[in-house]
Amino acid sequence: MKKTSILLGLLCSFLLSPCLVGAEEPATQKTAIEMITIPSGSFKMGNNKGYGDEKPVHQVSVPSFKISIYEVTQAQWQSVMKTNPSKFKGENLPVEGVNWHSVQDFIQKLNTQTGQKFRLLSEAEWEYAARSGTTTRYSWGRNAIDESRSNCKDCGSQWDRKTTAPVGSFEANPFGVYDMHGNVWEWVQDCWNSDYDDAPNDGRVWATGDCERRVLRGGSWASKSSTMSSSFRNKFSPLTRGSYIGIRLAQDL
Numbered sequence: 001m002k003k004t005s006i007l008l009g010l011l012c013s014f015l016l017s018p019c020l021v022g023a024e025e026p027a028t029q030k031t032a033i034e035m036i037t038i039p040s041g042s043f044k045m046g047n048n049k050g051y052g053d054e055k056p057v058h059q060v061s062v063p064s065f066k067i068s069i070y071e072v073t074q075a076q077w078q079s080v081m082k083t084n085p086s087k088f089k090g091e092n093l094p095v096e097g098v099n100w101h102s103v104q105d106f107i108q109k110l111n112t113q114t115g116q117k118f119r120l121l122s123e124a125e126w127e128y129a130a131r132s133g134t135t136t137r138y139s140w141g142r143n144a145i146d147e148s149r150s151n152c153k154d155c156g157s158q159w160d161r162k163t164t165a166p167v168g169s170f171e172a173n174p175f176g177v178y179d180m181h182g183n184v185w186e187w188v189q190d191c192w193n194s195d196y197d198d199a200p201n202d203g204r205v206w207a208t209g210d211c212e213r214r215v216l217r218g219g220s221w222a223s224k225s226s227t228m229s230s231s232f233r234n235k236f237s238p239l240t241r242g243s244y245i246g247i248r249l250a251q252d253l
């Protein structure tokens, strides 16, 4: 996103007057959902040094799938739902203020409009994509505070504790995915289970347990850096919405 704006800016300064008419990006560019393929693989999910719900660490094999490299933006949500529930307004800011049920609605409408099959990630897919081959707390290493690698309450970014950041404002992880740590919490499809006993080991959605609570991952602009680690788990009622909750999409191959 950042690169597009810079390129557009350069083009503008070069062409001058055509820019006055052409500064608006075509709708397709604003609303196209950029997906990349995550390779299949096996990883250790959880953290035996973390909270009780992150245990036990267990081996999970994840089949290859597609993931949106950015959190879903407000432009994307608006083009499908014709409304924008977000508190902090901006086309390239992540959509927020979405509850789990409204997200299911959005996905259904998006799939009807595009003829494609988008879905939320499973919790295992989310952690696999966040880790992107790493075993440290964050995909860049052990420390978060003051490194300005993401947007959280104490991350050292200009957006900390104030607002969401435009998607893709920080470096991507080794898989090429942006903002898995911080910015907005991301709903996943799974029901809540308070530990990993009997968790699926094949990357699929855990569809049993407490389904009156759904899992969210990755922390937000308003939460402590410790909550945006690859293994940290959060859960809310599917009716909860807030300026700190957004989504990311997946597709089967």
Ligand SMILES: [Ca+2]
Binding pocket: 071, 179, 180, 181, 182, 183, 184, 185, 186, 218, 219
């Ligand atoms: Ca995020």
